[in-house]
Amino acid sequence: MSWIREGELNLLEKISANILKAGPMPKHVAFIMDGNRRFARKKNMERQEGHMQGFNKLAETLRWCKHLNIQEVTVYAFSIENFKRTKNEVDGLMELARQKFEKLLEERDNLEKHGVCIRVLGDLNMLPLDLQQLIAKAVLTTKAHNNDVSEPLLSECLYSSNSPNPDLLIRTSGEVRLSDFLLWQTSHSCLVFQSVLWPEYSFWNLCDAILQYQLNHKSIQKARDVHREQQASQQLEADRASFCSFHINNMGKAKNTASNAGTRSSERLAGRHKPAAEPIKKKPAPKKAPKAKKAKAAENGNNKAEEPKAEATEAK
Amino acid sequence: MALLYSLLWRLLLVLVHINRALVSWFRARLRSWKGRLWERAVAALLLPVALAGFPDHQKKLIQNPNANANPVTENRTAGRRSRWLSDGRSFEKLPVHIGLLVAEEEPSYTDIANLVVWCMAVGISYVSVYDNQGIFRKNNSRLMEEIVRQQQDLLGADGSKYNVEFLSNGSDQHQHHVLSCRPTLKVLSPEDGKQSIVQAAQQLCRSVENKERSSKDISVSMLDTMLRESKNTPDPELVVKFGPVNSTLGFLPWHIRLTEFISLPSHRNVSYEDLLGALQRFGVCQQRLGQ
Numbered sequence: 001m002s003w004i005r006e007g008e009l010n011l012l013e014k015i016s017a018n019i020l021k022a023g024p025m026p027k028h029v030a031f032i033m034d035g036n037r038r039f040a041r042k043k044n045m046e047r048q049e050g051h052m053q054g055f056n057k058l059a060e061t062l063r064w065c066k067h068l069n070i071q072e073v074t075v076y077a078f079s080i081e082n083f084k085r086t087k088n089e090v091d092g093l094m095e096l097a098r099q100k101f102e103k104l105l106e107e108r109d110n111l112e113k114h115g116v117c118i119r120v121l122g123d124l125n126m127l128p129l130d131l132q133q134l135i136a137k138a139v140l141t142t143k144a145h146n147n148d149v150s151e152p153l154l155s156e157c158l159y160s161s162n163s164p165n166p167d168l169l170i171r172t173s174g175e176v177r178l179s180d181f182l183l184w185q186t187s188h189s190c191l192v193f194q195s196v197l198w199p200e201y202s203f204w205n206l207c208d209a210i211l212q213y214q215l216n217h218k219s220i221q222k223a224r225d226v227h228r229e230q231q232a233s234q235q236l237e238a239d240r241a242s243f244c245s246f247h248i249n250n251m252g253k254a255k256n257t258a259s260n261a262g263t264r265s266s267e268r269l270a271g272r273h274k275p276a277a278e279p280i281k282k283k284p285a286p287k288k289a290p291k292a293k294k295a296k297a298a299e300n301g302n303n304k305a306e307e308p309k310a311e312a313t314e315a316k
Numbered sequence: 317m318a319l320l321y322s323l324l325w326r327l328l329l330v331l332v333h334i335n336r337a338l339v340s341w342f343r344a345r346l347r348s349w350k351g352r353l354w355e356r357a358v359a360a361l362l363l364p365v366a367l368a369g370f371p372d373h374q375k376k377l378i379q380n381p382n383a384n385a386n387p388v389t390e391n392r393t394a395g396r397r398s399r400w401l402s403d404g405r406s407f408e409k410l411p412v413h414i415g416l417l418v419a420e421e422e423p424s425y426t427d428i429a430n431l432v433v434w435c436m437a438v439g440i441s442y443v444s445v446y447d448n449q450g451i452f453r454k455n456n457s458r459l460m461e462e463i464v465r466q467q468q469d470l471l472g473a474d475g476s477k478y479n480v481e482f483l484s485n486g487s488d489q490h491q492h493h494v495l496s497c498r499p500t501l502k503v504l505s506p507e508d509g510k511q512s513i514v515q516a517a518q519q520l521c522r523s524v525e526n527k528e529r530s531s532k533d534i535s536v537s538m539l540d541t542m543l544r545e546s547k548n549t550p551d552p553e554l555v556v557k558f559g560p561v562n563s564t565l566g567f568l569p570w571h572i573r574l575t576e577f578i579s580l581p582s583h584r585n586v587s588y589e590d591l592l593g594a595l596q597r598f599g600v601c602q603q604r605l606g607q
Binding site for chain 1: 328329332419448449450506507509510511513514517518521522525526560561562563564565566567569570572573574575576577578601603
């Protein structure tokens with residue numbers, strides 16, 4: 001079964017969605033996908049089939065989220081505690097994961113079309129090696145689909161993308177405005193307004209301007225550092241949000257205009273996002289669940305809470 | 317040889333700094349000298365001006381002998397108000413929107429408050445205050461308190477005429493200030509600059525993706541509308557920059573394409589005359605708009 005579900009909402013669903021969207025909408029939703037095995041028991045299926053249905057439901061939920069403009073979805077896939085399950089079940093889950101990630105690689109084009117970007121969190125070292133490799137491949141494959149519009153991205157989209165920002169901007173003839181010239185690129189440049197008319201510009205005028213630049217250098221450098229820090233913390237926030245999740249980036253048609261930019265952005269981000277195999281900080285929320293599972297496991301041995309979605313293994 | 321040049325360069329910088337220090341010291345001395353003279357002149361002229369210019373006000377005082385305000389203070393503030401208003405009218409042109417860019421460490425709230433009150437008193441409708449570290453934004457309430465205080469001090473009880481609307485970023489209020497003629501203050505930070513543009517771009521991408529727009533619809537005017545939507549104010553025609561740093565420091569890159577930049581050495585102990593000087597310079601600026 002595919003990761004991507006096509007199809008619009010039906011009329012009633014559309015109306016309901018529009019009503020909901022009139023109010024404030026969550027931008028990031030997390031799911032604890034719980035109840036696969038109880039479902040299987042109820043339907044007289046194998047447990048494994050229950051997990052499979054769980055995955056199908058995930059795909060369908062992602063479609064709904066897309067229609068509701070929920071940009072980011074995090075799912076609780078598998079816990080370290082889940083390793084305590086029977087070998088049979090754990091192996092079954094790992095096999096499901098293998099199939100799903102392999103499918104993901106096959107569906108690469110479709111995922112690209114829908115701008116799906118997948119990231120996997122957790123201590124992936126606890127997974128079987130071949131699965132780690134698959135995940136790494138899947139993450140790297142879809143990484144290019146991440147196309148967050150950001151300040152660096154916009155800079156790359158400008159005509160001046162091949163040049164660094166000007167350090168010094170000089171305007172002659174006494175006018176003290178920018179007249180729409182390089183407004184973005186000169187936000188932290190040294191501006192020197194000189195009264196000399198351009199045809200009368202001399203070497204000494206230039207030296208004077210450069211001296212101004214030198215006198216301002218330290219304070220402008222400091223201001224640039226402040227700006228860079230602000231930019232970094234904004235990027236960190238954005239990264240943290242997407243880093244700890246399945247990142248479903250709904251692009252659709254917009255991709256046509258920004259596809260190159262999107263690729264550039266992801267390349268720029270590539271350095272920041274480490275391959276999935278490396279251990280990543282866990283989110284606090286999932287931490288609670290294992291305890292709950294433990295308690296439940298204690299109760300009746302097999303009533304574990306979460307859905308171990310093998311396609312997003314999150315071993316902690 | 318290289319060492320010699322390096323030393324000479326350092327010497328040059330030192331000389332420039334000394335030069336600047338001398339100039340600012342001299343300027344301060346000049347102001348204090350002028351100040352004393354000015355005060356005496358105003359005190360001599362004040363009472364007749366108040367009596368001549370504000371008959372209603374005088375009547376009120378007579379009718380309400382128990383009015384809270386000290387009559388002398390009332391006259392002084394009334395005199396100030398009328399002077400500032402006439403100053404504003406005397407300029408060739410006055411900016412509708414002025415930006416106060418503080419490129420100095422540790423801003424002085426009192427001085428900024430003075431500047432804001434003066435700007436509004438001369439008839440400027442929109443005043444934006446900015447610093448590149450977001451200090452004003454973080455201390456929004458403190459700034460507002462200071463402004464209200466200065467408004468009281470400088471404009472007196474009738475200062476409520478210049479009811480200031482405080483707008484900080486994120487406000488979704490629809491401003492009808494054009495109709496209500498209320499001066500509006502905006503407290504800006506670097507988030508209002510490039511970050512706003514990034515957010516607008518993200519919004520556009522999303523709306524194209526949701527088929528609310530086509531990518532062909534994306535245009536300069538569309539982005540302009542979006543960047544203006546939550547701000548709803550005209551572009552700043554004048555930015556007065558305080559401090560020695562010769563940079564816009566991230567001030568509203570999109571909105572400053574035709575903005576005149578006038579620098580003043582510092583906002584600390586800035587005087588009304590300093591502001592007037594900047595406004596006068598703005599008055600004589602001519603824009604050809606590419607022609």
